[in-house]
Amino acid sequence: MKRTILLMAIIFSMSLFCFAQEVEKLGEIQDIYYRDGVAGGPGSPNELAVNEVDNTIKIINSTSDYTYYDLTTLEGIKKTEYRNTFALMQIELGDFDISYYSDVLILEKDNEQIQYIAGYENILSGISFILKKDNGYIIYYVNEYGYPNAVDTTGRIYSSEEAMGYLKTYDPEKYAHSEKRAAELKLYNDFIRNDVLIWGDTYYSTYDILTDFWKPEQYLYGKTDGAILYDEQGNGYGANIRFEGINSNICINDTNGKRIARILLQDYSNILSDPDVYNHLFVSSWYVGFGGNIYYYIAGEEYTExxxxxxxxxxPDFYAMAINGYTDDNYGKYVDEILPTLSKADLRLLRNTIFAIYGVHFKSADLSAHFAKQVWYTDEGKTSGEVTLPAHRQKLVEMIQKLEKQ
Known part of the structure; x- marks a missing residue:
């Protein structure tokens, strides 16, 4: 890449409860800022990862190191040497790192490369979703024709037939639902031929195919490198962050191809709203949590937002609610509105989700089976009594328990 911006993006959303989506500027980091590309590579900082449980954010400060920051204070926690890559996003699952950049997917374990998949036709639209497999994970994506493919964390690459076959054995009930969904979308024949990737209610494909299929005014506003990110419910996220910063957008579509929200990034960023933005460069990277929380930065020539x-x-997504807890602000108002609408069974599941994110072991068969399917969950054998919750999550537990007793 030449001296251009790293086009990236993030998302936004829908609202059963008509809550306005709030973009929060967490602060500025003065010691991280835009740097020109190295050896023809993109500018830096050039990668972002978030640990939502520990509330930390990792930003690559150059092509050789990265720094962990506390999300609340944005104070640096530790700095670690890093390999020379230009990944735009990184997902950390257990001992595995899954990095994606443009048309490259990299799998690593303990900083040792397992698999490297490159080629515009192979990984055009980014990562569709991730499931558990044995003691690791399997990552699904589509090629340029929308055919499903996958790679697992042993490095094995799956054909379309193998990828769809694993879905059928992984969760037969959800596979049957996917088959019905394919029929609704008039894609049944393609589905049973393993030519399309449908999982749950979501049709995963390329930007171009989905735009033509749904035929909205615009499927996702602005096409960057064609990559679409998804949350665990199958909502699709995309954005177009323009070089000059004007009309830089974040969008989200639901599982029916309907655009739910569009955000103008320059309304929240001092860097993008700078009247002299035409005269300087910036880079951006993003992370979508499993529950749909969005984290991103805009790195200008003097500092990073x-x-x-x-x-x-x-x-409502219970993982996101467990991560966010209860805070005395606009998000707290959202929680106040959501909790009374939940059934006793849902309240129980939400309460236990809070402990599940810390690796608590569940003796109840239904809870054990539910969390075993969650890609973010690892049974660490803990009891709930061994977990000390931060104040915002403890507050949510107490609110749930109060409702459960009513």
Whole structure:
């Protein structure tokens, strides 16, 4: 890449409860700023990862190191040497790192490369979703024709037939639902031939195919490198962050191809709203949490702005609520509105989700089976009594328990 911006993006949303989505500027980091590309590579900082449980954000400060920051204070926690890559986003799952950049997917374990998939036709639209497999994970994506493919964390690459076959054995009930969904979308024949990737209610494909299929005014506003990110409910996220910063957008579509929200990034960023933005460069990277929380930064030539969008759209996501807890602000108002609408069974599941994110072991068969399917969950054998919750999550537990007793 030449001296251009790293086009990236993030998202936004829908609202069953008509809550306005709030873009929060968490602050500025003065010691991280835009640097020109190295050896023909993109500018830096050039990668972002978030640990939502520990509330930390990792930003690559150059092509050789990265720094962990506390999301609340944005104070540096530790600095670690890093390999020379230009990944735009990184997902950390257990001992595995899954990095994606443009048309490259990299799998690593303990900083040792397992698999490297490159080629515009192979990984055009980014990562569709991730599931558990044995003691690791399997990552699904589509090629340029929309055919499903996958790679697992042993490095094995799956054909379309193998990828769809694993879905059928992984969760037969959800596979049957996907088959019905394919029929609704008039894609049944393609589905049973393993030519399309449908999982749950979501049709995963390329930007171009989905735009033609749904035929909205615009499927996702602005096409960057064609990559679409998804949350665990299958909502699709995309954005177009323009070089000059004007009309830089974040969008989200639901599982029916309907655009739910569009955000103008320059409304929240001092760097993008600078009248002289035409005269300088910036880079951006993003991370979508499993529950749909959005984290991103805009790195200008003097400092980096860090943003968060906590999920308040669409069907309530219990993972996102467990991560966000209860805070005495606009998000707290959202929680106040959602909790009374939940059934006793849902309240129980939400309460236990808070402990599940810390690796608590569940003796109840239904809870054990539910969390075993969650890609973010690892049974660490802990009891709930061994977990000390931070104040915002403890407050949510107490609110749930109060409702459960009513």
């Amino acid at each position: 860090v943003f968060r969008i906590r999920r308040t759209w669409g069907e």
